[in-house]
Amino acid sequence: MTDPLVLREATAEDLPQVLALYAQPGLDDGKVLDLPRARDIHAQFARYPNYRLFVACDADDRVLGSYALLVMHNLAHMGTPSAIAEDVVVDQNHRSQGIGQQMMAHALGQARAAGCYKFALSSNQKRERAHAFYESLGFQRHGISFVTTP
Numbered sequence: 001m002t003d004p005l006v007l008r009e010a011t012a013e014d015l016p017q018v019l020a021l022y023a024q025p026g027l028d029d030g031k032v033l034d035l036p037r038a039r040d041i042h043a044q045f046a047r048y049p050n051y052r053l054f055v056a057c058d059a060d061d062r063v064l065g066s067y068a069l070l071v072m073h074n075l076a077h078m079g080t081p082s083a084i085a086e087d088v089v090v091d092q093n094h095r096s097q098g099i100g101q102q103m104m105a106h107a108l109g110q111a112r113a114a115g116c117y118k119f120a121l122s123s124n125q126k127r128e129r130a131h132a133f134y135e136s137l138g139f140q141r142h143g144i145s146f147v148t149t150p
Contacts (some may be wrong), residue, residue: 003059005099007106010053010066014037017063018055021089026127048113049073058105063089065099069107071114083111085121104137
């Protein structure tokens, strides 16, 4: 990417652009929250300690990528926190331009600043291109992830 990229905490005004990113094929495939509900949920982030939504914006303040970061306090690991990135997405027309790399560097910096002992993320098993991207950044496949419907 030739233009400077700004990584910052998302505001409510960014939500329409973030929802458009989630609507892309291979993510939520057009099924996204309506804007009022998204605003309500985004407002709840402020009540979580250390849960933030970040956006990557171009010089015109267009949102080209986004990720959520949760820094969790732990009783195990001698009280050292851990970090989890969720909902990592880059606009399909701007992929392979270094935006994802900059977002992950930003996320790792946030985790490092919080003193985290690990930084984790999960990726859908079908997203092999994303897996190759994370591995190119030095991420290693670790453990086994399980999910169920609550």
